[in-house]
Amino acid sequence: MRIGARPIVRLTDRTENAAKHADTYTLYPRFTSGGSGDKSISVKSTTRSLRALKGVRPIVCLTAYDAITARIAEDGGADLILVGDSVGNTVLGMPDTVGVTLDMMIHHAAAVARAKPEALIVGDLPFGLAHDSFPKLLNYCRRFLQEGGVKAVKIEGGASLALAIARLVDAGIPVMGHVGMLPQRVNSAGYRRRGLTPEDQQKVLIDAQAIAAAGAFALVVECVDEAFMPQITAAVKCPTIGIGSGRGCDGQILVIHDLLGLTPYPPPFARPEANLHRDAVAAIKRWATKVRAKKTK
Numbered sequence: 192m193r194i195g196a197r198p199i200v201r202l203t204d205r206t207e208n209a210a211k212h213a214d215t216y217t218l219y220p221r222f223t224s225g226g227s228g229d230k231s232i233s234v235k236s237t238t239r240s241l242r243a244l245k246g247v248r249p250i251v252c253l254t255a256y257d258a259i260t261a262r263i264a265e266d267g268g269a270d271l272i273l274v275g276d277s278v279g280n281t282v283l284g285m286p287d288t289v290g291v292t293l294d295m296m297i298h299h300a301a302a303v304a305r306a307k308p309e310a311l312i313v314g315d316l317p318f319g320l321a322h323d324s325f326p327k328l329l330n331y332c333r334r335f336l337q338e339g340g341v342k343a344v345k346i347e348g349g350a351s352l353a354l355a356i357a358r359l360v361d362a363g364i365p366v367m368g369h370v371g372m373l374p375q376r377v378n379s380a381g382y383r384r385r386g387l388t389p390e391d392q393q394k395v396l397i398d399a400q401a402i403a404a405a406g407a408f409a410l411v412v413e414c415v416d417e418a419f420m421p422q423i424t425a426a427v428k429c430p431t432i433g434i435g436s437g438r439g440c441d442g443q444i445l446v447i448h449d450l451l452g453l454t455p456y457p458p459p460f461a462r463p464e465a466n467l468h469r470d471a472v473a474a475i476k477r478w479a480t481k482v483r484a485k486k487t488k
Contacts, residue, residue: 236311250442261306304340314341349398360406368402372414386416403427435460
């Protein structure tokens, strides 16, 4: 199989060499930071340490869009914080992620970086930018690292982006891939579960293997059939991070607002561990009652 003008085997060889080094990397457990008063030692997550966790223990990932949510994710013990373009429909009131711009993403990434988490900060490259010319793509990613303070970028897309990702990795830009359902393509493909037919399973698998071979340190796999997901995890050397793809992954990621019960209609695969919207509304009502009951002078 070939991607563009270069055989995929060249990319695979480089990935295997990187994996050999990752196998010898010293592993440390991830503890919560001292911000919550916990006295346990906190260890900085890196792309290398997370890659080396494949097959060792599940990787915990959450989105965050500002310093407050970043601190919550950090104190809760997240290994990776994704500044996702889901900020558009989660925080900014947009119908989807298509309207999110690079400047918006850099703004929110910088807020997360100011929280100084030990978790690895990854920034989501917005709609369409990964398909621009490589000099422009490199500049987008460079801005993300230099101005936004992220340590890696996440790029949605499959085998057609493998060469661009390989060049980014070669330039020193760590990349997290994203295959399966691609929210940035909502206008062309909609929101639909992937891997339900043998033909679609083959497409998703080719995408996953190409992105992993290009040097991605991890791979988000969104809304892929749960029964098929273990085959993807077994087929790639980098960790797979599932969202709505079942338990056959090396880790899981959720939007922190969905996990905490802040969104009114979370996706069906998100099972909130709290109901902060209800609790916040109740707190405001109690405070409002106290304010209205106070006599004016």
